[in-house]
Amino acid sequence: MNDVTKADARRHRRSANAVKASLRDLNTQLALLNRQFGAQVELKDADWNCLDLVDRHGPLTASALARLAGLHPATMTGVLDRLQRGGWITRERDPAATDRRAVTIRATRERNAELYRVLAGMNNRMDELCDRYTDAELELIADFLRRTAVAGHDSATELGGA
Template identity: 55%
Template sequence: MESVPPDGVAEPATRAQSTTAIKKGLRDLGLGLSLLNRKVGARLALKDVDLDCLDLISAYGPLGPNALARRAGVHPATVTGIVDRLENAGWVVREPDPADRRGTLVRALRDRTGELLEHFGGMTASVEEICASYPPEELAVLADFLRRTAEAGHLAAAELTRP
């Protein structure tokens, strides 16, 4: 039987039910974010993988092509086409790698960031509103859960790439 808190929203009664609800929520979140990314990519004329790589470059860059390939989980030869498309569309530039004069780094062009973020504005505002409804100590637990879950996803993906 489910307990009903004062706000009238039923909560799962057992750890197993809660875990099942969390897994469903993560699956629904993943699907929702994939749909959002596809819609944003379509508006910006970017393939899904191009948008993913642009996000990686923005978050962790500048990156060399091999580092980008590892983070994106794509073949290094595929990265060449991705970076070509992003560069031709004015999202990134290639620069010499100061640590290796034969290498290059890919850097996101910050003047395009606003254009990109504009398309995610509705989601960003919704997340801000949701976060405002939780006390700081619960936000810390949620942040830890999401960090650990993302790490588990990266490890699971790495396992699938092993022969």
């Protein structure tokens, strides 16, 4: 390997390490935001994650939600109980299902206004940040974040042994 190629490789490695360090910083800040947000709307982290998944992908069965959230079914029962008590979700029995225990989880859309109000500061900051980028740059960033999410999912699956 010649000196130019070695220098390029070092530069690339430094840049990649800077991206990974930034992702760790982002993870920390989003965890702090989620804790503060959760305190405002009285949702635990796992509860908020599940509510967000139901809101984005629902309606879902409890087992499908548990798989998406990476939670044990027994843990999911407690999460769903808290979300239902808080008025965040409804559980509906499917009369056509062969298993009478089968339920579908739906987000209570009427509560979304409360979520939007609490997250308005972050949403406004993200809008301002996105305004600084071209459509092409935003597509690149979105692609990178989607691929990062897949890498995180695959790594969590690997660590979980599933």
